Amino acid sequence: MVSIFPLITIFAPLLGTLLISLFWRDLGDRVARLGIAALWCSALTSLATLAVVLSGDTIQLALIGTPSGTMTYTVMVDRLAAVMMALISLVSLIIHVYSERYMVGDAGYVRFFALLGGLTFVLLSLVSSGNLFWLFVCWHLVTWLLATLLVCNPDSRAARDAGQKTFWVQSLGDAAFAVALLVLYGSYGTWDMTDLFARLQAAPALLTVWPGLQWECDVPLVVTLLLVLSVMTKSAQFPFHFWLIGTIEAPTPVSALMHAGIVNAGGFLVNRLAPLFGLAPTTLHLMFVIGGITALIGATAMLTQTSVKRRLVYSTMGQMGYMVMECGLGAFALGRS
Incomplete structure:
Protein backbone atom coordinates (compact mmCIF):
# COMPACT_ATOMS: atom_id res chain seq x y z
CA MET A 1 0.00 0.00 0.00
CA VAL A 2 2.75 2.46 0.94
CA SER A 3 4.42 1.88 -2.45
CA ILE A 4 1.70 3.99 -4.08
CA PHE A 5 3.09 7.15 -2.44
CA PRO A 6 6.36 7.39 -4.41
CA LEU A 7 4.55 6.50 -7.63
CA ILE A 8 2.09 9.37 -7.18
CA THR A 9 4.98 11.67 -6.28
CA ILE A 10 6.82 10.83 -9.49
CA PHE A 11 3.99 10.54 -11.99
CA ALA A 12 1.61 13.31 -10.86
CA PRO A 13 3.70 16.04 -12.57
CA LEU A 14 3.85 13.91 -15.73
CA LEU A 15 0.08 13.53 -15.71
CA GLY A 16 -0.28 17.30 -15.32
CA THR A 17 2.06 17.87 -18.27
CA LEU A 18 0.15 15.43 -20.47
CA LEU A 19 -3.21 17.01 -19.61
CA ILE A 20 -1.83 20.49 -20.32
CA SER A 21 -0.46 19.31 -23.66
CA LEU A 22 -3.78 17.74 -24.65
CA PHE A 23 -6.30 20.32 -23.41
CA TRP A 24 -4.41 23.62 -23.49
CA ARG A 25 -6.76 25.11 -26.08
CA ASP A 26 -9.74 24.60 -23.79
CA LEU A 27 -7.92 25.53 -20.58
CA GLY A 28 -6.12 28.67 -21.69
CA ASP A 29 -4.45 30.37 -18.71
CA ARG A 30 -6.00 27.78 -16.40
CA VAL A 31 -3.19 25.38 -17.34
CA ALA A 32 -1.30 26.88 -14.40
CA ARG A 33 -3.94 25.66 -11.96
CA LEU A 34 -3.74 22.18 -13.43
CA GLY A 35 0.03 22.17 -13.00
CA ILE A 36 -0.28 23.46 -9.43
CA ALA A 37 -2.85 20.77 -8.56
CA ALA A 38 -0.51 18.07 -9.88
CA LEU A 39 2.37 19.45 -7.81
CA TRP A 40 0.22 19.59 -4.68
CA CYS A 41 -0.41 15.84 -5.10
CA SER A 42 3.29 15.24 -5.71
CA ALA A 43 4.44 17.33 -2.74
CA LEU A 44 2.00 15.82 -0.24
CA THR A 45 2.78 12.23 -1.25
CA SER A 46 6.51 13.01 -1.19
CA LEU A 47 6.19 13.95 2.48
CA ALA A 48 4.25 10.73 3.12
CA THR A 49 6.99 8.80 1.29
CA LEU A 50 9.66 10.45 3.40
CA ALA A 51 7.80 9.52 6.60
CA VAL A 52 7.45 5.90 5.46
CA VAL A 53 11.12 5.57 4.52
CA LEU A 54 12.38 7.21 7.72
CA SER A 55 10.32 4.79 9.80
CA GLY A 56 10.97 1.67 7.76
CA ASP A 57 12.96 0.15 4.95
CA THR A 58 13.82 1.22 1.42
CA ILE A 59 10.94 1.11 -1.08
CA GLN A 60 11.97 -0.72 -4.25
CA LEU A 61 9.69 -1.38 -7.22
CA ALA A 62 10.40 -2.89 -10.65
CA LEU A 63 8.04 -1.11 -13.07
CA ILE A 64 9.39 -2.24 -16.46
CA GLY A 65 11.13 -5.58 -17.01
CA THR A 66 12.10 -8.35 -14.63
CA PRO A 67 13.47 -7.43 -11.16
CA SER A 68 16.96 -8.64 -12.08
CA GLY A 69 17.00 -7.43 -15.69
CA THR A 70 19.73 -5.15 -17.02
CA MET A 71 17.29 -2.61 -18.49
CA THR A 72 14.68 -2.84 -15.74
CA TYR A 73 13.11 0.47 -14.77
CA THR A 74 13.44 0.31 -10.99
CA VAL A 75 12.18 2.83 -8.46
CA MET A 76 14.45 2.78 -5.41
CA VAL A 77 13.49 5.16 -2.62
CA ASP A 78 15.92 5.16 0.30
CA ARG A 79 16.52 8.07 2.65
CA LEU A 80 18.63 9.97 0.14
CA ALA A 81 16.00 9.62 -2.60
CA ALA A 82 13.12 10.40 -0.23
CA VAL A 83 14.74 13.63 0.97
CA MET A 84 15.52 14.71 -2.60
CA MET A 85 11.99 13.89 -3.79
CA ALA A 86 10.48 16.01 -1.03
CA LEU A 87 12.80 18.93 -1.80
CA ILE A 88 12.21 18.77 -5.56
CA SER A 89 8.43 18.54 -5.33
CA LEU A 90 8.12 21.30 -2.71
CA VAL A 91 10.44 23.69 -4.58
CA SER A 92 8.64 22.97 -7.85
CA LEU A 93 5.28 23.58 -6.17
CA ILE A 94 6.44 27.00 -4.94
CA ILE A 95 7.75 27.85 -8.40
CA HIS A 96 4.47 26.77 -10.02
CA VAL A 97 2.46 28.98 -7.66
CA TYR A 98 4.80 31.93 -8.21
CA SER A 99 4.79 31.49 -11.99
CA GLU A 100 0.98 31.53 -12.28
CA ARG A 101 0.98 35.33 -12.18
CA TYR A 102 4.60 36.04 -13.04
CA MET A 103 4.30 34.48 -16.50
CA VAL A 104 0.87 36.00 -17.33
CA GLY A 105 0.95 37.64 -20.75
CA ASP A 106 3.99 35.65 -21.89
CA ALA A 107 3.58 34.11 -25.33
CA GLY A 108 4.99 30.81 -24.06
CA TYR A 109 2.72 30.55 -20.98
CA VAL A 110 1.25 27.13 -21.80
CA ARG A 111 4.56 25.75 -23.07
CA PHE A 112 6.32 26.95 -19.92
CA PHE A 113 4.00 25.04 -17.56
CA ALA A 114 4.12 21.90 -19.69
CA LEU A 115 7.93 21.95 -19.67
CA LEU A 116 8.11 22.81 -15.97
CA GLY A 117 5.94 19.83 -15.04
CA GLY A 118 7.93 17.59 -17.36
CA LEU A 119 11.22 18.72 -15.86
CA THR A 120 9.90 18.07 -12.35
CA PHE A 121 8.90 14.54 -13.38
CA VAL A 122 12.34 13.88 -14.88
CA LEU A 123 14.14 15.17 -11.76
CA LEU A 124 11.97 12.99 -9.51
CA SER A 125 12.63 9.99 -11.76
CA LEU A 126 16.37 10.72 -11.68
CA VAL A 127 16.70 10.74 -7.90
CA SER A 128 14.49 7.64 -7.46
CA SER A 129 16.06 5.48 -10.17
CA GLY A 130 17.59 2.19 -9.07
CA ASN A 131 19.12 1.50 -12.47
CA LEU A 132 22.05 3.45 -13.89
CA PHE A 133 20.78 3.25 -17.46
CA TRP A 134 17.51 4.98 -16.61
CA LEU A 135 19.31 7.43 -14.36
CA PHE A 136 21.43 8.39 -17.37
CA VAL A 137 18.33 8.79 -19.55
CA CYS A 138 16.87 11.19 -16.98
CA TRP A 139 20.25 12.93 -16.64
CA HIS A 140 20.31 13.75 -20.35
CA LEU A 141 16.62 14.71 -20.42
CA VAL A 142 17.39 17.29 -17.73
CA THR A 143 20.01 18.76 -20.08
CA TRP A 144 17.53 18.98 -22.95
CA LEU A 145 14.62 20.34 -20.90
CA LEU A 146 16.77 22.93 -19.11
CA ALA A 147 18.17 24.20 -22.41
CA THR A 148 14.63 24.40 -23.80
CA LEU A 149 13.32 26.30 -20.77
CA LEU A 150 16.17 28.78 -20.99
CA VAL A 151 14.90 29.78 -24.42
CA CYS A 152 11.41 30.73 -23.21
CA ASN A 153 11.81 33.93 -25.21
CA PRO A 154 13.05 32.75 -28.64
CA ASP A 155 13.17 36.36 -29.86
Whole structure:
Protein backbone atom coordinates (compact mmCIF):
# COMPACT_ATOMS: atom_id res chain seq x y z
CA MET A 1 0.00 0.00 0.00
CA VAL A 2 2.75 2.46 0.94
CA SER A 3 4.42 1.88 -2.45
CA ILE A 4 1.70 3.99 -4.08
CA PHE A 5 3.09 7.15 -2.44
CA PRO A 6 6.36 7.39 -4.41
CA LEU A 7 4.55 6.50 -7.63
CA ILE A 8 2.09 9.37 -7.18
CA THR A 9 4.98 11.67 -6.28
CA ILE A 10 6.82 10.83 -9.49
CA PHE A 11 3.99 10.54 -11.99
CA ALA A 12 1.61 13.31 -10.86
CA PRO A 13 3.70 16.04 -12.57
CA LEU A 14 3.85 13.91 -15.73
CA LEU A 15 0.08 13.53 -15.71
CA GLY A 16 -0.28 17.30 -15.32
CA THR A 17 2.06 17.87 -18.27
CA LEU A 18 0.15 15.43 -20.47
CA LEU A 19 -3.21 17.01 -19.61
CA ILE A 20 -1.83 20.49 -20.32
CA SER A 21 -0.46 19.31 -23.66
CA LEU A 22 -3.78 17.74 -24.65
CA PHE A 23 -6.30 20.32 -23.41
CA TRP A 24 -4.41 23.62 -23.49
CA ARG A 25 -6.76 25.11 -26.08
CA ASP A 26 -9.74 24.60 -23.79
CA LEU A 27 -7.92 25.53 -20.58
CA GLY A 28 -6.12 28.67 -21.69
CA ASP A 29 -4.45 30.37 -18.71
CA ARG A 30 -6.00 27.78 -16.40
CA VAL A 31 -3.19 25.38 -17.34
CA ALA A 32 -1.30 26.88 -14.40
CA ARG A 33 -3.94 25.66 -11.96
CA LEU A 34 -3.74 22.18 -13.43
CA GLY A 35 0.03 22.17 -13.00
CA ILE A 36 -0.28 23.46 -9.43
CA ALA A 37 -2.85 20.77 -8.56
CA ALA A 38 -0.51 18.07 -9.88
CA LEU A 39 2.37 19.45 -7.81
CA TRP A 40 0.22 19.59 -4.68
CA CYS A 41 -0.41 15.84 -5.10
CA SER A 42 3.29 15.24 -5.71
CA ALA A 43 4.44 17.33 -2.74
CA LEU A 44 2.00 15.82 -0.24
CA THR A 45 2.78 12.23 -1.25
CA SER A 46 6.51 13.01 -1.19
CA LEU A 47 6.19 13.95 2.48
CA ALA A 48 4.25 10.73 3.12
CA THR A 49 6.99 8.80 1.29
CA LEU A 50 9.66 10.45 3.40
CA ALA A 51 7.80 9.52 6.60
CA VAL A 52 7.45 5.90 5.46
CA VAL A 53 11.12 5.57 4.52
CA LEU A 54 12.38 7.21 7.72
CA SER A 55 10.32 4.79 9.80
CA GLY A 56 10.97 1.67 7.76
CA ASP A 57 12.96 0.15 4.95
CA THR A 58 13.82 1.22 1.42
CA ILE A 59 10.94 1.11 -1.08
CA GLN A 60 11.97 -0.72 -4.25
CA LEU A 61 9.69 -1.38 -7.22
CA ALA A 62 10.40 -2.89 -10.65
CA LEU A 63 8.04 -1.11 -13.07
CA ILE A 64 9.39 -2.24 -16.46
CA GLY A 65 11.13 -5.58 -17.01
CA THR A 66 12.10 -8.35 -14.63
CA PRO A 67 13.47 -7.43 -11.16
CA SER A 68 16.96 -8.64 -12.08
CA GLY A 69 17.00 -7.43 -15.69
CA THR A 70 19.73 -5.15 -17.02
CA MET A 71 17.29 -2.61 -18.49
CA THR A 72 14.68 -2.84 -15.74
CA TYR A 73 13.11 0.47 -14.77
CA THR A 74 13.44 0.31 -10.99
CA VAL A 75 12.18 2.83 -8.46
CA MET A 76 14.45 2.78 -5.41
CA VAL A 77 13.49 5.16 -2.62
CA ASP A 78 15.92 5.16 0.30
CA ARG A 79 16.52 8.07 2.65
CA LEU A 80 18.63 9.97 0.14
CA ALA A 81 16.00 9.62 -2.60
CA ALA A 82 13.12 10.40 -0.23
CA VAL A 83 14.74 13.63 0.97
CA MET A 84 15.52 14.71 -2.60
CA MET A 85 11.99 13.89 -3.79
CA ALA A 86 10.48 16.01 -1.03
CA LEU A 87 12.80 18.93 -1.80
CA ILE A 88 12.21 18.77 -5.56
CA SER A 89 8.43 18.54 -5.33
CA LEU A 90 8.12 21.30 -2.71
CA VAL A 91 10.44 23.69 -4.58
CA SER A 92 8.64 22.97 -7.85
CA LEU A 93 5.28 23.58 -6.17
CA ILE A 94 6.44 27.00 -4.94
CA ILE A 95 7.75 27.85 -8.40
CA HIS A 96 4.47 26.77 -10.02
CA VAL A 97 2.46 28.98 -7.66
CA TYR A 98 4.80 31.93 -8.21
CA SER A 99 4.79 31.49 -11.99
CA GLU A 100 0.98 31.53 -12.28
CA ARG A 101 0.98 35.33 -12.18
CA TYR A 102 4.60 36.04 -13.04
CA MET A 103 4.30 34.48 -16.50
CA VAL A 104 0.87 36.00 -17.33
CA GLY A 105 0.95 37.64 -20.75
CA ASP A 106 3.99 35.65 -21.89
CA ALA A 107 3.58 34.11 -25.33
CA GLY A 108 4.99 30.81 -24.06
CA TYR A 109 2.72 30.55 -20.98
CA VAL A 110 1.25 27.13 -21.80
CA ARG A 111 4.56 25.75 -23.07
CA PHE A 112 6.32 26.95 -19.92
CA PHE A 113 4.00 25.04 -17.56
CA ALA A 114 4.12 21.90 -19.69
CA LEU A 115 7.93 21.95 -19.67
CA LEU A 116 8.11 22.81 -15.97
CA GLY A 117 5.94 19.83 -15.04
CA GLY A 118 7.93 17.59 -17.36
CA LEU A 119 11.22 18.72 -15.86
CA THR A 120 9.90 18.07 -12.35
CA PHE A 121 8.90 14.54 -13.38
CA VAL A 122 12.34 13.88 -14.88
CA LEU A 123 14.14 15.17 -11.76
CA LEU A 124 11.97 12.99 -9.51
CA SER A 125 12.63 9.99 -11.76
CA LEU A 126 16.37 10.72 -11.68
CA VAL A 127 16.70 10.74 -7.90
CA SER A 128 14.49 7.64 -7.46
CA SER A 129 16.06 5.48 -10.17
CA GLY A 130 17.59 2.19 -9.07
CA ASN A 131 19.12 1.50 -12.47
CA LEU A 132 22.05 3.45 -13.89
CA PHE A 133 20.78 3.25 -17.46
CA TRP A 134 17.51 4.98 -16.61
CA LEU A 135 19.31 7.43 -14.36
CA PHE A 136 21.43 8.39 -17.37
CA VAL A 137 18.33 8.79 -19.55
CA CYS A 138 16.87 11.19 -16.98
CA TRP A 139 20.25 12.93 -16.64
CA HIS A 140 20.31 13.75 -20.35
CA LEU A 141 16.62 14.71 -20.42
CA VAL A 142 17.39 17.29 -17.73
CA THR A 143 20.01 18.76 -20.08
CA TRP A 144 17.53 18.98 -22.95
CA LEU A 145 14.62 20.34 -20.90
CA LEU A 146 16.77 22.93 -19.11
CA ALA A 147 18.17 24.20 -22.41
CA THR A 148 14.63 24.40 -23.80
CA LEU A 149 13.32 26.30 -20.77
CA LEU A 150 16.17 28.78 -20.99
CA VAL A 151 14.90 29.78 -24.42
CA CYS A 152 11.41 30.73 -23.21
CA ASN A 153 11.81 33.93 -25.21
CA PRO A 154 13.05 32.75 -28.64
CA ASP A 155 13.17 36.36 -29.86
CA SER A 156 16.05 37.06 -27.49
CA ARG A 157 19.42 36.26 -29.06
CA ALA A 158 21.07 36.18 -25.61
CA ALA A 159 18.52 33.59 -24.42
CA ARG A 160 19.10 31.45 -27.53
CA ASP A 161 22.86 31.61 -27.03
CA ALA A 162 22.50 30.67 -23.35
CA GLY A 163 20.31 27.69 -24.23
CA GLN A 164 22.72 26.41 -26.87
CA LYS A 165 25.74 26.91 -24.63
CA THR A 166 24.04 25.06 -21.78
CA PHE A 167 23.03 22.19 -24.04
CA TRP A 168 26.46 21.62 -25.58
CA VAL A 169 28.44 21.98 -22.36
CA GLN A 170 26.19 19.61 -20.45
CA SER A 171 26.03 17.21 -23.40
CA LEU A 172 29.81 16.85 -23.11
CA GLY A 173 29.32 15.61 -19.56
CA ASP A 174 26.45 13.38 -20.68
CA ALA A 175 28.75 11.76 -23.24
CA ALA A 176 31.29 11.03 -20.51
CA PHE A 177 28.48 9.52 -18.41
CA ALA A 178 27.52 7.27 -21.34
CA VAL A 179 31.10 6.02 -21.73
CA ALA A 180 31.22 5.32 -17.97
CA LEU A 181 28.05 3.23 -18.31
CA LEU A 182 29.60 1.14 -21.09
CA VAL A 183 32.77 0.55 -19.06
CA LEU A 184 30.73 -0.49 -16.02
CA TYR A 185 28.59 -2.89 -17.99
CA GLY A 186 31.59 -4.37 -19.77
CA SER A 187 33.33 -4.95 -16.44
CA TYR A 188 30.47 -6.00 -14.16
CA GLY A 189 27.62 -6.99 -16.50
CA THR A 190 24.89 -4.98 -14.80
CA TRP A 191 23.43 -1.51 -14.41
CA ASP A 192 21.25 -2.40 -11.44
CA MET A 193 22.72 -0.43 -8.55
CA THR A 194 22.14 -3.06 -5.87
CA ASP A 195 23.86 -5.77 -7.91
CA LEU A 196 26.58 -3.37 -9.08
CA PHE A 197 27.54 -2.31 -5.55
CA ALA A 198 27.67 -5.95 -4.42
CA ARG A 199 30.00 -6.87 -7.30
CA LEU A 200 32.16 -3.81 -6.67
CA GLN A 201 32.72 -4.83 -3.08
CA ALA A 202 33.42 -8.43 -4.08
CA ALA A 203 36.17 -7.65 -6.59
CA PRO A 204 37.02 -4.26 -8.15
CA ALA A 205 37.78 -5.05 -11.79
CA LEU A 206 40.66 -4.07 -14.06
CA LEU A 207 40.21 -2.66 -17.54
CA THR A 208 42.50 -3.73 -20.40
CA VAL A 209 43.28 -0.58 -22.37
CA TRP A 210 44.03 -2.43 -25.62
CA PRO A 211 44.04 -6.16 -26.44
CA GLY A 212 47.57 -7.50 -26.39
CA LEU A 213 49.01 -4.67 -24.29
CA GLN A 214 50.10 -5.34 -20.73
CA TRP A 215 48.48 -2.18 -19.48
CA GLU A 216 45.44 -2.36 -17.27
CA CYS A 217 43.50 0.38 -15.50
CA ASP A 218 41.46 0.31 -12.34
CA VAL A 219 37.79 0.33 -13.41
CA PRO A 220 36.46 2.36 -10.44
CA LEU A 221 39.12 5.00 -11.12
CA VAL A 222 38.35 5.24 -14.85
CA VAL A 223 34.58 5.31 -14.33
CA THR A 224 34.64 7.87 -11.53
CA LEU A 225 36.92 10.18 -13.53
CA LEU A 226 34.42 10.07 -16.38
CA LEU A 227 31.57 10.71 -13.97
CA VAL A 228 33.43 13.65 -12.43
CA LEU A 229 33.46 15.29 -15.85
CA SER A 230 29.69 14.86 -15.97
CA VAL A 231 29.37 16.29 -12.45
CA MET A 232 31.53 19.28 -13.40
CA THR A 233 29.36 20.21 -16.37
CA LYS A 234 26.04 19.70 -14.58
CA SER A 235 27.07 21.47 -11.36
CA ALA A 236 28.92 24.38 -13.01
CA GLN A 237 32.42 23.54 -11.80
CA PHE A 238 35.51 25.33 -13.10
CA PRO A 239 36.29 25.46 -16.03
CA PHE A 240 32.74 24.56 -17.20
CA HIS A 241 31.01 27.21 -15.10
CA PHE A 242 30.52 29.70 -17.94
CA TRP A 243 27.18 28.19 -19.03
CA LEU A 244 25.68 29.14 -15.67
CA ILE A 245 26.52 32.81 -16.16
CA GLY A 246 24.48 32.98 -19.36
CA THR A 247 21.35 31.74 -17.60
CA ILE A 248 20.60 35.21 -16.21
CA GLU A 249 18.59 35.66 -19.42
CA ALA A 250 16.10 33.01 -18.25
CA PRO A 251 12.81 33.93 -16.56
CA THR A 252 13.05 34.15 -12.76
CA PRO A 253 11.08 30.88 -12.15
CA VAL A 254 13.51 28.96 -14.37
CA SER A 255 16.47 30.48 -12.55
CA ALA A 256 14.91 29.52 -9.21
CA LEU A 257 14.44 25.88 -10.21
CA MET A 258 17.92 25.71 -11.65
CA HIS A 259 19.70 27.28 -8.68
CA ALA A 260 17.63 25.43 -6.10
CA GLY A 261 17.62 22.01 -7.71
CA ILE A 262 19.17 21.19 -11.06
CA VAL A 263 22.77 22.19 -10.31
CA ASN A 264 22.64 19.97 -7.20
CA ALA A 265 22.31 16.91 -9.44
CA GLY A 266 26.09 16.46 -9.48
CA GLY A 267 26.27 16.14 -5.72
CA PHE A 268 23.36 13.72 -5.73
CA LEU A 269 25.08 11.51 -8.33
CA VAL A 270 28.24 11.26 -6.24
CA ASN A 271 26.25 10.41 -3.11
CA ARG A 272 24.13 7.86 -4.96
CA LEU A 273 27.29 6.15 -6.27
CA ALA A 274 29.21 6.51 -3.00
CA PRO A 275 30.32 2.83 -2.91
CA LEU A 276 31.90 3.34 -6.34
CA PHE A 277 33.58 6.65 -5.54
CA GLY A 278 34.82 5.22 -2.24
CA LEU A 279 37.00 2.82 -4.24
CA ALA A 280 38.72 5.69 -6.10
CA PRO A 281 40.54 7.93 -3.60
CA THR A 282 42.44 9.66 -6.42
CA THR A 283 39.15 10.84 -7.88
CA LEU A 284 38.03 12.13 -4.49
CA HIS A 285 41.24 14.16 -4.13
CA LEU A 286 40.69 15.63 -7.59
CA MET A 287 37.10 16.54 -6.68
CA PHE A 288 38.30 18.32 -3.56
CA VAL A 289 40.72 20.44 -5.59
CA ILE A 290 38.16 21.23 -8.32
CA GLY A 291 35.53 22.13 -5.73
CA GLY A 292 37.97 24.36 -3.87
CA ILE A 293 38.95 26.27 -7.01
CA THR A 294 35.30 26.68 -8.02
CA ALA A 295 34.28 27.88 -4.56
CA LEU A 296 37.11 30.42 -4.49
CA ILE A 297 36.29 31.79 -7.95
CA GLY A 298 32.56 31.91 -7.28
CA ALA A 299 32.84 33.62 -3.89
CA THR A 300 35.40 36.14 -5.13
CA ALA A 301 33.49 37.01 -8.32
CA MET A 302 30.24 37.42 -6.36
CA LEU A 303 31.79 40.27 -4.34
CA THR A 304 32.49 42.25 -7.52
CA GLN A 305 29.00 42.06 -9.07
CA THR A 306 26.43 44.85 -8.97
CA SER A 307 23.56 42.92 -10.62
CA VAL A 308 21.46 40.87 -8.21
CA LYS A 309 21.06 38.06 -10.74
CA ARG A 310 24.78 37.88 -11.43
CA ARG A 311 25.50 37.82 -7.70
CA LEU A 312 23.08 34.90 -7.41
CA VAL A 313 24.80 33.09 -10.28
CA TYR A 314 28.28 33.37 -8.72
CA SER A 315 26.92 32.59 -5.27
CA THR A 316 25.42 29.37 -6.65
CA MET A 317 28.71 28.56 -8.33
CA GLY A 318 30.55 29.01 -5.04
CA GLN A 319 28.05 26.85 -3.14
CA MET A 320 28.34 24.10 -5.73
CA GLY A 321 32.11 24.27 -5.27
CA TYR A 322 31.68 23.70 -1.53
CA MET A 323 29.33 20.80 -2.30
CA VAL A 324 31.90 19.10 -4.54
CA MET A 325 34.59 19.71 -1.90
CA GLU A 326 32.41 17.93 0.64
CA CYS A 327 31.98 15.00 -1.72
CA GLY A 328 35.75 14.96 -2.25
CA LEU A 329 36.19 14.56 1.49
CA GLY A 330 34.09 11.38 1.30
CA ALA A 331 31.10 12.71 3.26
CA PHE A 332 28.72 10.01 2.05
CA ALA A 333 26.78 9.37 5.28
CA LEU A 334 23.49 10.60 3.81
CA GLY A 335 23.92 8.59 0.64
CA ARG A 336 24.62 5.33 2.51
CA SER A 337 21.99 5.64 5.24
